[in-house]
Ligand code: SF4
Ligand code: SF4
């Protein structure tokens with residue numbers, strides 16, 4: 030092929046924009062969405078956690094209402110491993126399915142480095158941990174990029190921006206920084222999806238996701254609660270039960 034021909038050759042990519050439907054109660058639309066895609070037999074995939082949340086049952090009802098055949102596959106963990114995906118793909122072909130219905134992954138597994146950081150944090154005494162975070166938060170310049178990027182920080186007016194009355198000092202001084210980070214950590218506990226975007230955008234390299242993951246771990250251990258599994262329930266930090274563990278109150 031000559032150089033002239035190469036210059037005039039067209040190269041292009043085409044992306045089909047998928048139909049996106051979201052909002053309360055939209056699980057009931059899964060069946061009709063699958064039908065609109067031209068599907069005849071749905072391959073419904075979830076892990077055990079999602080099954081226990083009751084979402085899978087609601088999707089099954091929606092599929093039946095739409096007159097869709099389906100087969101259910103649960104041999105995966107959240108954030109499935111490659112061999113689980115391969116098994117699922119084989120089953121999909123074997124079952125003669127033509128549409129896949131699944132969910133986005135849950136909280137991602139910790140990388141070896143994150144596991145190491147978390148283990149180091151957990152090994153500290155409370156006083157050492159306090160000093161560690163105090164040192165980290167001192168560097169915060171209050172650019173609020175972490176808040177802006179977070180899909181779960183969507184308040185019309187952030188508590189930390191209010192000045193009548195003012196809840197948290199807005200200037201990047203140690204006391205205000207500590208206040209901001211305590212508010213952020215408590216408000217995101219039970220909502221954070223572990224995407225780590227807050228940490229990625231932080232210009233001061235503050236390990237925000239380490240704090241997010243530590244909070245998620247505490248909620249799991251203390252209240253057996255994981256973000257996103259039971260969205261109809263109030264999170265443990267916004268509800269109270271007399272039987273709640275209160276040993277941490279000194
Ligand atoms: S890791 Fe959590 S707190 Fe950070 S941006 Fe993602 S959802 Fe928000
Ligand atoms: S930090 Fe709290 S008040 Fe501020 S936007 Fe996030 S969730 Fe809302």
Ligand code: SF4
Pocket residue numbers: 168169170171172173174175176227230231232233234235237
């Ligand atoms: S992105 Fe980093 S520097 Fe900016 S407010 Fe958040 S923690 Fe502070």
